[in-house]
Amino acid sequence: MRLVADRLVRAYGPRRIFGPLSFRVEPGTVFGVSGQNGSGKTTLVKVLTGLVRPSSGGVYLEPASGGGPRTTPRDGTGRLGWCAPDLALYGELTPAENLEFFARVAGRPVAAPEADRRLAEVGLDPVRGRTVRTRFLSTGQRQRVKLAFSTLLDPAVLFLDEPGSNLDDAGRAVVEAVVARQKARGAVVLASNDPRELALATEGVSL
Amino acid sequence: MGVLSRVAQGILALAMLAVIWGSFLYAKPAANFIGESSRIVFYHVPMAWIASLAFLLAAGYSALYLKRRRVEDDEAAAGAARLGILFCLLATVTGSIFARVMWNSYWNWDPRETSIVLLLLVYGAYLGLRGAVEDPERKATLSAAYALIAFVTVPFLMFAVPRMYASLHPDTVINSSGKIQMSSDIKLVFFSSLAVFTAVFAWMYALDRKVSRIVREAALAEEGAVAR
Amino acid sequence: MTPDAPVAAVPSHGALFYVAAVNLIIWVGLFAYLVYLDRKVKGALSRRTPEDPR
Amino acid sequence: MTGLSRSFVSEEEGGTAAPLRLTAPPAAVLLGKVLSNLVLLGVVSAFVVPLFLALMSFEIAGVPLFLAVLLFGGIGLGAASTFVAAIVAKTAAKGALFAVLATPLLLPPLVAAVTGTRIAATDPALSAGADVIRLLVAYDGVMLTAAFLLFDAVWRE
Numbered sequence: 001m002r003l004v005a006d007r008l009v010r011a012y013g014p015r016r017i018f019g020p021l022s023f024r025v026e027p028g029t030v031f032g033v034s035g036q037n038g039s040g041k042t043t044l045v046k047v048l049t050g051l052v053r054p055s056s057g058g059v060y061l062e063p064a065s066g067g068g069p070r071t072t073p074r075d076g077t078g079r080l081g082w083c084a085p086d087l088a089l090y091g092e093l094t095p096a097e098n099l100e101f102f103a104r105v106a107g108r109p110v111a112a113p114e115a116d117r118r119l120a121e122v123g124l125d126p127v128r129g130r131t132v133r134t135r136f137l138s139t140g141q142r143q144r145v146k147l148a149f150s151t152l153l154d155p156a157v158l159f160l161d162e163p164g165s166n167l168d169d170a171g172r173a174v175v176e177a178v179v180a181r182q183k184a185r186g187a188v189v190l191a192s193n194d195p196r197e198l199a200l201a202t203e204g205v206s207l
Numbered sequence: 208m209g210v211l212s213r214v215a216q217g218i219l220a221l222a223m224l225a226v227i228w229g230s231f232l233y234a235k236p237a238a239n240f241i242g243e244s245s246r247i248v249f250y251h252v253p254m255a256w257i258a259s260l261a262f263l264l265a266a267g268y269s270a271l272y273l274k275r276r277r278v279e280d281d282e283a284a285a286g287a288a289r290l291g292i293l294f295c296l297l298a299t300v301t302g303s304i305f306a307r308v309m310w311n312s313y314w315n316w317d318p319r320e321t322s323i324v325l326l327l328l329v330y331g332a333y334l335g336l337r338g339a340v341e342d343p344e345r346k347a348t349l350s351a352a353y354a355l356i357a358f359v360t361v362p363f364l365m366f367a368v369p370r371m372y373a374s375l376h377p378d379t380v381i382n383s384s385g386k387i388q389m390s391s392d393i394k395l396v397f398f399s400s401l402a403v404f405t406a407v408f409a410w411m412y413a414l415d416r417k418v419s420r421i422v423r424e425a426a427l428a429e430e431g432a433v434a435r
Numbered sequence: 436m437t438p439d440a441p442v443a444a445v446p447s448h449g450a451l452f453y454v455a456a457v458n459l460i461i462w463v464g465l466f467a468y469l470v471y472l473d474r475k476v477k478g479a480l481s482r483r484t485p486e487d488p489r
Numbered sequence: 490m491t492g493l494s495r496s497f498v499s500e501e502e503g504g505t506a507a508p509l510r511l512t513a514p515p516a517a518v519l520l521g522k523v524l525s526n527l528v529l530l531g532v533v534s535a536f537v538v539p540l541f542l543a544l545m546s547f548e549i550a551g552v553p554l555f556l557a558v559l560l561f562g563g564i565g566l567g568a569a570s571t572f573v574a575a576i577v578a579k580t581a582a583k584g585a586l587f588a589v590l591a592t593p594l595l596l597p598p599l600v601a602a603v604t605g606t607r608i609a610a611t612d613p614a615l616s617a618g619a620d621v622i623r624l625l626v627a628y629d630g631v632m633l634t635a636a637f638l639l640f641d642a643v644w645r646e
Binding site for chain 3 (some may be wrong): 227230231232243244246247249250254289290293296297300301304308407412414415418421422425426429
């Protein structure tokens, strides 16, 4: 799936946060979003995921081969992955229970071994993932659970907003591995201020 | 302002004077009502009718906003709700005066009175919700959703609750047999009054929407000045 | 409706007082709304005037 | 009632509303919240109603009618409060606003339920309260339909 932003604007009353922006993100590429704090990176990513409505313009998903219907992120659920600082999972559930819950509400349940494999992929101990509640994990470990959540449903487009926050060097390697796996499956949009992370991007915008 | 609307305003003013004259002196008091109290019909009923019309407009523009997401529709819905509250209040107060004359008490929680208070509460809550949300787009969306959910409960307020208890309120204008029971002189003044007050409402509503537009454009210009 | 209710509340010239009171209330209400609109538009415009003259 | 007003607040404040928006269909979220609130209402009623009847030594002649009033009244109350809770969770002043917004919507079923209970206290026949039940069922239907139609606009505002 190709992600298309068409003259996208988000305003807060009379004040414009960003835009108008137009770009395309092809499958197999990483699109970087950079900019100072407060420049609207997080808002842009939320608009692209459909979590926030654009004030004008539109976001579309279309088959990369051309032809086929154009849809918007709001036309369905479970096709987009998102990992951001203001994403939170249920603290009273374990990481594995979180993954199993969200897969089930999306109508694509995962079996226990699959959830464990997803946790291992982001460098979390699957046994701990079944025994320790998410709120008792360190912030770095929680960030890894969020990464596992964001790729859980094999999304067509993966949105990573400051994916390396709270992560050590091993964690950053996990982010790179997540991005590499996603490139084989679809597109990545990566918002960050970290030059090492932005180096993963092949094109992008600066706000 | 065009010549045409000047002429229309002049005609409206003359018609209004005619209705007031008619309500005092031309129409004869109806039977079954104490003294002159039947003259309320020329004022109270148009107020209630306009309030219903305004709330209908508020619901319609709310639905349009959710469909088209245009600021103008949100402003139109809010303005209609404000005017609806105004006319609803006027209907309440004029009704209360009538109640004093007919039943010797300004207020006695008659089912009609109770349900009109609830109606005022609904749209007061709507305006309260608008005041509590800062982001204009979120305000518009949430208040449109509330206006619509409130609108579907209004029939229960207006018809179901009064029906469950006996009311002293006279039959609504079109009574259960579907006939309008009025003498011809009352009918003439009544329908003129309905038309004239509806025209006044339309004028006020148009003014309200113009003012909303000016306020919005002023805010935009101010924001532009700050950005420079 | 209730023929033996107190008629004393309505004097013979009741029509004048009664309809006049109802009228007065309605016109006060409509006028108040016009005042509200006037203040709203004046408030918005006065915030705009101290705009940078450059 | 205060418990119901919190239905969506924990999701919005805790940040778990966003992953739900991305994965779950909106109708499923509303259905889940309405059902869990109804269970909550049911559990509370199961304790409070017998206690109340015992303490006030209040006799119910028409038990079927009384239960029907409780059931259909509860569905209406639950659906309307859940929807208002979804709106309120998006605003800054949550608790106070909930009461202001919910009260006028909840009064029609409350008034009907009070009427129904009064009838049930003296009349053992279920048919004596047919009007009340009809009103409550109509309210439930209208409220649930409107809530499901409008929920997406509020939830993914």
